[in-house]
Amino acid sequence: MFYVKTLEHEIVLQPSHFGPKLKPTIIRLLKEEVEGLALAEYGFVVNVIEVPEDQIKSGIIEYDTGDVVFSVKYTALLLRPFVNEVLDAVVSQCNTLGFFAYVGPLRVFVSKHSMPEDMLNGWNTDKDSWVSDDKEVIISSGCGVRLRIKGRTVEQGNITAIGTIKDSYLGLVSEEDDEE
């Protein structure tokens, strides 16, 4: 789920950046550094919404390098997956074990065990897709699916999740051609 939170980040600036445009530079660098980052306890930073300029405190000069460290507070839009949360995702890749789907930056794997019973043996090699027994549901790369997050890990600065489409009203919500 998305939420807005105030976070803090340290920006290291070289002396060459000092000048009238110091604060815009700090904001630009902050966005560059922080957006797209996965913070273990907060989730993905989707967007830096606001960097109040008055919150940028005067920096501290490092003895060794002459660089200045600014501690910046900013509000950011975060995406954090919660267990049991229901999300819409786009399928990126199907394989014999299940499929991978993306909710923005978040990768979710849905195992074949987490599919409805009528799709459990529905792997189709020719089409690289999961097909239900009545052939009505075809999940292939590019489809939109609604899934429930079952588990979540943080590994090497990246958050990944496990999902299920077994419960009612979960599963394929839009076909390949649709624009998500």
Place this chain on the structure above:
Amino acid sequence: MPTNTQPNEGGGDDECRPPLKTDILLPGEDWVVEKWTVSSGSSVRAGETIAFVCKRSNTDHGKTTATAVAVTTKHKRPTRKKKGAAAAATTAVESKDNKRTSSSTSSTKKSAVPSLKNLLAAKNRTESLAEIGRAESSPITSTEKEFLSDTASTSITSKEKQSIPIRAPVTGLLRIYSSSTEEHQQKKLSIGVIEECLHPTFVDGMCVVCGTTRASLKENESKLSTGNVINSDNKTSQITVEGGITMTVSHRESQNIGLVDSGRLFEKKCLSLVLDLDHTLVHATSDARARQYLDPASPQAVACGDIRTISLPMFEGADPATIAGFDPQRAHMWSQHYVKLRPHVKQFLLGVQGMYELTVYTAGTRQYAEEIAMVLCRNMAGSNMDSEDLDRLRYQVKMAEAEYAKNQGLKDDKKRTIDQIPPGEGEKKGHDNEIKEPSKKRKKVSFGFSESVNDDEGDGNKSDHMTKEKLESMQSGLRSAEDLELKARELRQQVFGSRIVSRTDVGDLGRDVKSLKRIFPCGGTMSAVVDDREDVWANAKDNSDKTIKGEPPDNLLLVKPYHWKPFVGFADINNASGVDLSGSGPDSESDPKVETDKQLLWTKRILEDLHERYYRQSSEGKRTTVPETLKIMRQEILMGSKMVLSGLVPLHRQSASFLKARPPFVRYAQNLGAKTQDTVDYNVTHVVAAKDGTDKVLSARRTPGCMVLKSAWLMECYWSISLRDVNPFLMHQGTGVTQNRPIQNNILKQSNIENSSEGSSNDSDDDDFAADFEDELMDT
């Protein structure tokens, strides 16, 4: 109905310790399930509300039971955005369900409520789920607040006509008994069971079914006594999928996958074939010197029909989105690769395509593998264009159209604005589905010479500016080229699908290891491998136990490493080629224009034979495997012959041991069915020697009926799994000049040559050479 499939899910539960089961009991005999909040097969956590039960009243008894079953077994699908027949059908099913489920809940709009609520309340996890459960049941009970106090899972509230939640006593997978079995279970009040999760697959260290992390599992394991450990079998195997994501699959699960795979292959009457790319199907280099062979003006280019170019980003992992399409300004980010296709590769692929499911397993990067696959498929489709050519053609047609439009305005303007349009090039390339004569094969715009190279058609004299015919011919050329490209793409999908394993996908490929288990967790009893290196397969730790450690599996069809003469010495892109033990080397083909390499034809024949044998045997009811079949095929070749190897086995490896890997030549000979021995006696039929003049060779010449052959003969036999003609490989006395004398003559003359100059060579000489030979070439 769907509940019948449930036992399969755990898969082969009988072979391992059966999972722990905990029954879910009804609080009393007169209670019935009103609603399940989770579907059968889902994972539940301890304390989670899984169902609501209520006291059975006489009036709605039958109905409620039916409802409960209907709710549990039918997976309701969400409505789809795309309106169509399928979506309509789904809605129909849903509405039918809903009618049965309860009177109050209406159509699918209601269905969004739980999800939304869930989303909002997700922070509270379990608590929130309980809340949703209550929300769902509210139309009937509307006594939510009563349950905020934590009710024990089996406690009974005194109030009638109220439903109480049933909570999961343990964490695990919920199985709800279907209506038929419910009859039996009813007495025991059991309505379902919670099985512990067997953790069939881990992705990113998380079980794909229950979402538990491996780290937390290990913690539990250490806490629990060892007898109680869930995942005690360490027989996991790693599978790598596209994008380099590695999954850990439990032994049980991998066997299931293997069964499903082989069942599918059997149905299609297919086998699977793993192909290497470099030096097996192609010879690729990124050396800029290779460009000269593309230049149609250069004399070397005459015979180079099968050279293709591919462009790969310089940096691994460069984002394909940002560099999509060939942008000249970003040309420095691309490196041009030159790919020479092996002779007969088209026939080979076309031949095996129907019988085998092809998988590419290469030490190259994924992009490289994909590009090569595309190149191969373009070749199969009969197209002679690279993607770059096609882009250029598209551009040219676009420009030509623009110019034509412009010329319509100023008619007699002779000025040629676009000077690099080779008129008719596309048409020529596109229409010609045959392998074309090499002269007009490749040309590169980047050479900068004006491309009016259409010498063979004689249309170089065409007027410079755009005419309508010219434009039309170009357009039709583009169309046919696009058609071919489309066909190639389809072919690519059909032939290789997503079955490409590359260095970037597999962590250990950088270390020269290839393992079938990476692709076929069950070990690949239905797969053959074509590769020019056997050491990489031999290095794999998890080979089946049948092969001696350090020896490649029997599935492997070793091929002669392919080197296209002109590319020899140029940098290899990915890895070194396999060792050509025949000693013939690329020098045997002095003329690059005439390639005598028939390896792919041999391999094709082997594969056809293998397929035929495999399915003939299985149609007779015998269960066989590809490695066994290949083993038998090899054994037949030199059956009954006795062989002495000279100068081929290093001294320190001559002592036979059953545990150690055999030296390559011994293994080849033995695999081909020959018996090897150390000394020459009257039973010996072949002596295979690295060089002339060794003791063994000399004594073999004295032995009637014994042939002295070069090592290349044995290699060719092994590569082709057939008995090669011995004549070109006969080692004649002294000079080493190959003459096609009959063997008998050769042998008769042997008696006269004992005192020849090489008489001084002795065994140690022999062994020294062999040891060097070994160190240099084979030590892996």
